Amino acid sequence: MKQETNIPYKIYLSENEMPRNWYNVRADMKEKPAPLLDPTTGAPMGFDDLKAVFCDELVRQELDNDTREIPIPQAIRDFYKMYRPSPLVRAYCLEEALQTPAKIYYKFEGNNTSGSHKLNSAIAQAYYAKQQGLTGVTTETGAGQWGTALSMACAYLGLDCKVYMVKCSYEQKPFRREVMRTYGASVTPSPSMDTVVGRKILAEHPGTAGSLGCAISEAVEAASSDPGYRYVLGSVLNQVMLHQSIIGLEAKAALDKYGITPDIIIGCAGGGSNLGGLIAPFMGEKLRGERDYRIIAVEPASCPSFTRGRFAYDFCDTGMVCPLAKMYTLGSSFIPSTSHSGGLRYHGMNSVLSQLYHDGYMEAISVEQTKVFEAAEYFARTEGILPAPESSHAIRAAIDEAMHCKETGEGKTIVFGLTGTGYFDMAAYEKFHNGEMHDFIPSDEELEKSFARLPNLP
Amino acid sequence: MKQETNIPYKIYLSENEMPRNWYNVRADMKEKPAPLLDPTTGAPMGFDDLKAVFCDELVRQELDNDTREIPIPQAIRDFYKMYRPSPLVRAYCLEEALQTPAKIYYKFEGNNTSGSHKLNSAIAQAYYAKQQGLTGVTTETGAGQWGTALSMACAYLGLDCKVYMVKCSYEQKPFRREVMRTYGASVTPSPSMDTVVGRKILAEHPGTAGSLGCAISEAVEAASSDPGYRYVLGSVLNQVMLHQSIIGLEAKAALDKYGITPDIIIGCAGGGSNLGGLIAPFMGEKLRGERDYRIIAVEPASCPSFTRGRFAYDFCDTGMVCPLAKMYTLGSSFIPSTSHSGGLRYHGMNSVLSQLYHDGYMEAISVEQTKVFEAAEYFARTEGILPAPESSHAIRAAIDEAMHCKETGEGKTIVFGLTGTGYFDMAAYEKFHNGEMHDFIPSDEELEKSFARLPNLP
Numbered sequence: 075m076k077q078e079t080n081i082p083y084k085i086y087l088s089e090n091e092m093p094r095n096w097y098n099v100r101a102d103m104k105e106k107p108a109p110l111l112d113p114t115t116g117a118p119m120g121f122d123d124l125k126a127v128f129c130d131e132l133v134r135q136e137l138d139n140d141t142r143e144i145p146i147p148q149a150i151r152d153f154y155k156m157y158r159p160s161p162l163v164r165a166y167c168l169e170e171a172l173q174t175p176a177k178i179y180y181k182f183e184g185n186n187t188s189g190s191h192k193l194n195s196a197i198a199q200a201y202y203a204k205q206q207g208l209t210g211v212t213t214e215t216g217a218g219q220w221g222t223a224l225s226m227a228c229a230y231l232g233l234d235c236k237v238y239m240v241k242c243s244y245e246q247k248p249f250r251r252e253v254m255r256t257y258g259a260s261v262t263p264s265p266s267m268d269t270v271v272g273r274k275i276l277a278e279h280p281g282t283a284g285s286l287g288c289a290i291s292e293a294v295e296a297a298s299s300d301p302g303y304r305y306v307l308g309s310v311l312n313q314v315m316l317h318q319s320i321i322g323l324e325a326k327a328a329l330d331k332y333g334i335t336p337d338i339i340i341g342c343a344g345g346g347s348n349l350g351g352l353i354a355p356f357m358g359e360k361l362r363g364e365r366d367y368r369i370i371a372v373e374p375a376s377c378p379s380f381t382r383g384r385f386a387y388d389f390c391d392t393g394m395v396c397p398l399a400k401m402y403t404l405g406s407s408f409i410p411s412t413s414h415s416g417g418l419r420y421h422g423m424n425s426v427l428s429q430l431y432h433d434g435y436m437e438a439i440s441v442e443q444t445k446v447f448e449a450a451e452y453f454a455r456t457e458g459i460l461p462a463p464e465s466s467h468a469i470r471a472a473i474d475e476a477m478h479c480k481e482t483g484e485g486k487t488i489v490f491g492l493t494g495t496g497y498f499d500m501a502a503y504e505k506f507h508n509g510e511m512h513d514f515i516p517s518d519e520e521l522e523k524s525f526a527r528l529p530n531l532p
Numbered sequence: 533m534k535q536e537t538n539i540p541y542k543i544y545l546s547e548n549e550m551p552r553n554w555y556n557v558r559a560d561m562k563e564k565p566a567p568l569l570d571p572t573t574g575a576p577m578g579f580d581d582l583k584a585v586f587c588d589e590l591v592r593q594e595l596d597n598d599t600r601e602i603p604i605p606q607a608i609r610d611f612y613k614m615y616r617p618s619p620l621v622r623a624y625c626l627e628e629a630l631q632t633p634a635k636i637y638y639k640f641e642g643n644n645t646s647g648s649h650k651l652n653s654a655i656a657q658a659y660y661a662k663q664q665g666l667t668g669v670t671t672e673t674g675a676g677q678w679g680t681a682l683s684m685a686c687a688y689l690g691l692d693c694k695v696y697m698v699k700c701s702y703e704q705k706p707f708r709r710e711v712m713r714t715y716g717a718s719v720t721p722s723p724s725m726d727t728v729v730g731r732k733i734l735a736e737h738p739g740t741a742g743s744l745g746c747a748i749s750e751a752v753e754a755a756s757s758d759p760g761y762r763y764v765l766g767s768v769l770n771q772v773m774l775h776q777s778i779i780g781l782e783a784k785a786a787l788d789k790y791g792i793t794p795d796i797i798i799g800c801a802g803g804g805s806n807l808g809g810l811i812a813p814f815m816g817e818k819l820r821g822e823r824d825y826r827i828i829a830v831e832p833a834s835c836p837s838f839t840r841g842r843f844a845y846d847f848c849d850t851g852m853v854c855p856l857a858k859m860y861t862l863g864s865s866f867i868p869s870t871s872h873s874g875g876l877r878y879h880g881m882n883s884v885l886s887q888l889y890h891d892g893y894m895e896a897i898s899v900e901q902t903k904v905f906e907a908a909e910y911f912a913r914t915e916g917i918l919p920a921p922e923s924s925h926a927i928r929a930a931i932d933e934a935m936h937c938k939e940t941g942e943g944k945t946i947v948f949g950l951t952g953t954g955y956f957d958m959a960a961y962e963k964f965h966n967g968e969m970h971d972f973i974p975s976d977e978e979l980e981k982s983f984a985r986l987p988n989l990p
Contacts, residue, residue, distance in 0.1 A: 082546070082547045082613075083547060083613040083614065084613070086544050088540070089540045089541060155540075155541040155542070156541065156625070156915070156916045157916060167614070167688075185643050186916060186917075187912065187916055187917050187918040187953070189955075226916055229912075229913040230625075230913070230914070230916065248958075249707070249955070249956075249958035249959070252958040252959075252961055252962045252965075253918060253955075253958060253961075255962075255965060256909060256912055256918065256958075256961050256965070257912065257913060258913070451714060454645065454687075454714055454715065455687040455688070455715060455716070456688075457614070458614045458615065458644060458645055458684055458688065459644075459645050460645040460711060460714065495645070497647075497707070497711075497955040497956070498707075498955070500706075500707035500710040500711060500714075501707070501710075503710055503711075503714050504710045504713075507710075507713060507714070
């Protein structure tokens, strides 16, 4: 193995080097993300409009476009120490297997029981709910990563946790469901008959496999109907991007420690939580004109919000009860086909990332799931880690960029986010091995039909 | 969280601090472990007798009772860097939850895709097979941890890998099986109709759930029938203890770095791989009279080889084709009831550990599986990590010792081995949550019946 003597295989920060503040990229944006709008009046939403759904402190973070550094409370930093800092790994074995002159690094967020980066925001959201004296929280989960993370955080703090799990994941991932139950959460397949919106969706789409959008609607309704509960969300929101900035801050600190400057930064993109977190401090430098990077979002071809969506105001949920956000969207009525990357099956994209993409600060590509699983297996066999299908979108793009370097002879430095492990995705791997996996690409007609139902707003 | 300012939450060694040699505890034993005996002649076995089954270099390690430090080849050290050093974690949250004055540390070996410590020996054994120019290796696996680890190591080195998986685990853990297939291994449920010994066992015990002993017999037969293959084993053997000493060496280096001296060291015990590895350097100090420690082996009440077994020569496998080893054993004809700790369902115990236990250097206790799962869930909710059932035996004992400290007011320092994660054990957790888990304790009559079939040797 051709290890460079001055750079460790895995770069770990010491506890003292761990970030003490989250970084709010909005503070450095000239074009701020558009505000959330009230779905009934169309008026911008403020603190008072959102506090019934979200915890007070999280509403403040959601609306704060100006404060650059937001201190991480000590209790959250203590929890972070249970599984952070996460390693920044030099993919020496992958480079050797590819015979590429590129230098590949990945920030590995799978080294905790939730198996993904989701815990970074879960503990923050649970902490603020606890601080506010609430009984519990409700949420949705797609692949189950967010629900697992939230149930862990709630178990730790002694909060009640109600999870609406996208039906196809609930069925594909029974063990993921059991992990949540181990941590004391209640788990309901969505759409369910428990909520008004669930019953409505089931009536319109009987037998639907569900979507993140549906599950969000149900969880919001469940929270709204009990004053001791608030709704929490694992992606899409600005507050989540803020908490996830810990990924990018640690990655940047680790790179800086060894004088490494990346050329390309790659993240998989569903609602944007990992992507937004990973790229935050690099994007900050780019926005401030201090340094330039190529930043690439990778999304599934089955749910291509950046690459084929519209930049428009849309409902965050399928049930059209949540606020309207301006974002790249496939339309809240778009229901993606069943893919094995449940965590990336969201019709929209975080507003901050949408604005940055719109303003040309980043690129986006979409990839098909069979190609993603090819990359996943290749990575597992060379780097040893069994990646989550979601994360493998970034692996696919990183391998493709590294192979491009091989053609051109350029020794570029690539950093990608390895958001989690695939322990609970073996049914998908089995399909892939048996040649039973298919690619799903929505037709133009399907998208046009969905776009036609976008709300009529600026 | 009451963190001591001078001790990090997790102690990571730097790459430079990682051990360069394995430690062979046999070199410090006054009473050496008894030699392996030929099952047909009863004569001690030497290099020439073993090389048909094991790789040459591994036979040398197996027989070497004298060399204290054995260099770890560079290629293995490179592989170790993919997932090592593993963290030594201070269980601050567990201590706080228990309200104990005890200080609890655990060496966490689950941070790799195999999910356990087994990879430490898998890569070593695969490496020596590759060095010898072999085509592949055969093995057995119980819980699936060893098979997963071996298939990872073989994928990395480009070796063929044939795994015989204990039937009850094969059925309880389909996803574990798929992980092995992802890494390119072939997986056969044992007992199978593929081997002479498998057919014999099935004829005698139709419908058996299998055991590690059965699976070993089959894998040995499969290796013996092809000159390009050798058999490798994930536990029980002295060579495995040697490779696993990396666990204890790292743990001790981490403790020494912060001037911490443990009072009690606890490991779960199946065939002895984790236990032997964790305790090795501490036992070395004890054997050399430099320092004293309480060392506790924890085994399942359903398979209590230390606490209820005989110290005698016995077959290592159910099929009675393997060499005879002097060890604590329940008899090779003992078939443990189906428990959820597949990795601890072995009738015997490594010879070195057996000798050390016989000579009074360590203690042993047995625990029932419902108590183990209680501890596992408690640990998951406080420390965040979802532990494997095997590892949770050590957690149970560590919690019990910590609670004893609470009674006496002693602030003892406890170190235990957290060998792996329970991601693939959710079916067992589900049974536990549903109150469907039972404890199985073999009757005296059952054991006597098995002891009666022990070979008649000194």
